[in-house]
Amino acid sequence: MKQADIVVVGGSAAGLTAAITARRHYPEKKVLIVRREARVPIPCGIPYVFGTVATPEQNLVPDAVLDKHGIDLLIAEATAIDSQAKMLDAAGTQIAYDRLVLATGSGPVEPPIPGVTLDGVFAVRKDVEYLRGMLEQLKTARNVIVIGGGFIGIEIADEINRAGDTTVTVVEIAPHCLSLAYDDEFCVRMEDHVRSRGVTLRTGVRVDRITGGGRAERVALSDGTELPVDVVIVAIGAAPSVELAKTAGLDISPRTGAIVVDRAMRTSQEGVFACGDCADKVSFFGGVPSRLRLASIATSEARIAGANLYGVRRENIGTVGVWSTAVEGLALGTAGMTEAMARNHGYDVVAATVEGPNRHPGIMPGATNTVTKLVFERNSGTIVGGQVMGDVAAGEIINALSACIQSRMTAENIAMFQMGTHPALTASPIVYPIVNAAEMALSQLGR
Numbered sequence: 001m002k003q004a005d006i007v008v009v010g011g012s013a014a015g016l017t018a019a020i021t022a023r024r025h026y027p028e029k030k031v032l033i034v035r036r037e038a039r040v041p042i043p044c045g046i047p048y049v050f051g052t053v054a055t056p057e058q059n060l061v062p063d064a065v066l067d068k069h070g071i072d073l074l075i076a077e078a079t080a081i082d083s084q085a086k087m088l089d090a091a092g093t094q095i096a097y098d099r100l101v102l103a104t105g106s107g108p109v110e111p112p113i114p115g116v117t118l119d120g121v122f123a124v125r126k127d128v129e130y131l132r133g134m135l136e137q138l139k140t141a142r143n144v145i146v147i148g149g150g151f152i153g154i155e156i157a158d159e160i161n162r163a164g165d166t167t168v169t170v171v172e173i174a175p176h177c178l179s180l181a182y183d184d185e186f187c188v189r190m191e192d193h194v195r196s197r198g199v200t201l202r203t204g205v206r207v208d209r210i211t212g213g214g215r216a217e218r219v220a221l222s223d224g225t226e227l228p229v230d231v232v233i234v235a236i237g238a239a240p241s242v243e244l245a246k247t248a249g250l251d252i253s254p255r256t257g258a259i260v261v262d263r264a265m266r267t268s269q270e271g272v273f274a275c276g277d278c279a280d281k282v283s284f285f286g287g288v289p290s291r292l293r294l295a296s297i298a299t300s301e302a303r304i305a306g307a308n309l310y311g312v313r314r315e316n317i318g319t320v321g322v323w324s325t326a327v328e329g330l331a332l333g334t335a336g337m338t339e340a341m342a343r344n345h346g347y348d349v350v351a352a353t354v355e356g357p358n359r360h361p362g363i364m365p366g367a368t369n370t371v372t373k374l375v376f377e378r379n380s381g382t383i384v385g386g387q388v389m390g391d392v393a394a395g396e397i398i399n400a401l402s403a404c405i406q407s408r409m410t411a412e413n414i415a416m417f418q419m420g421t422h423p424a425l426t427a428s429p430i431v432y433p434i435v436n437a438a439e440m441a442l443s444q445l446g447r
């Protein structure tokens, strides 16, 4: 039998962050991570193992961080929880705990498409051996079809395309790729960019079936076309992994299938917390259920769970939804609601978009155009969303916008924002995009 004060199940973004946070807040406590895999892939780096990073073995969360923080590790699958006795069963090893954090994450959604179990059809699993198997088959594949044009599908398609002499097609059921995260004008710019790099995008159609004698050979689309295929990659979302939570009788949301938690990340049973992709989420906007599953959300929740283990110190504000995507030379970032999303949720909004060089003067080396769109609630003038498109800086500009959203800043606050500028690094302070877009929104608001 083993014993630890705090046991964390899961060793990826949420589990590792919860364990580190627990050590920071409760340095006298013994912390143990139980995770099933010997090597943990960096989930967000997975698209790059198909091209830029080249192998799954070069995309790993370093275990050195465990030693650095004095966290113990047991590599084993946790199979059952007795929350009355405060015991965890990990492949036959009984572990006594005082506090338990479930960070069991998610697995890929596998759609009920006929032929999805054929050889050559893959989901995007956070599993080094599985990814290696995909890479082996991709080496000889001539035709690859990616089902799902979200950011994961687009990034994987572009990486496979850049890595070899392969015909890559993305099939997306919605009228535009990335439409769950960006307004149409941003989606179209990224679609044009991806197409210009040689990836075929088939939008507004669905995959009806995959056929072949034992392995995938053809994909039939809803518009009647059939495409030859050697490898199919399904990238249509993630579903929470809650099998272990069920053994403890924890409440599971019937709506989302995730572990029910309160704003302190406590589950329905005392002493048991949950965070990350396995935990239920509500939106920052109005507390409605949220199906977003992101590393940024997972680690934020983990910092809350880890701090609250022996008394509530932090509260979850809900999911803002901030993330970026990049395809060679073009980066997109989104935070909060898009204009379309806000209108669909019944918000009365104004949106302002500005476009201009990200250096001053615009002939400075490295200058590219940046498009910044801000969305404000009309009545209060509060920012509810932002989108940025440009070079790599979009990844950090969107984080600044997320801070504005989380602080519920108004257009007036943002118009008076004091930003740091430099000719070689940023846009001009006279037309700084965030500030400029806020000023434009104020004109529309008549303020």
Ligand SMILES: Cc1cc2nc3c(=O)[nH]c(=O)nc-3n(C[C@H](O)[C@H](O)[C@H](O)COP(=O)(O)OP(=O)(O)OC[C@H]3O[C@@H](n4cnc5c(N)ncnc54)[C@H](O)[C@@H]3O)c2cc1C
Binding pocket: 009, 010, 011, 012, 013, 014, 015, 034, 035, 036, 037, 040, 043, 044, 045, 046, 047, 076, 077, 078, 079, 103, 104, 105, 106, 107, 124, 126, 152, 241, 244, 275, 276, 277, 278, 293, 294, 295, 296, 297, 298, 323, 324
């Ligand atoms: C290809 C890809 C790209 C992504 N890119 C981005 C991005 O750019 N930005 C972003 O914000 N998000 C991104 N995400 C989403 C992000 O990866 C997830 O939100 C994040 O991994 C969630 O972390 P987690 O720790 O909650 O869950 P997971 O990463 O799913 O980890 C769960 C852990 O629990 C372990 N586990 C589960 N059950 C058991 C058990 N019974 N016993 C022992 N161990 C168990 C697993 O083995 C794993 O270690 C991406 C996801 C994918 C798949």
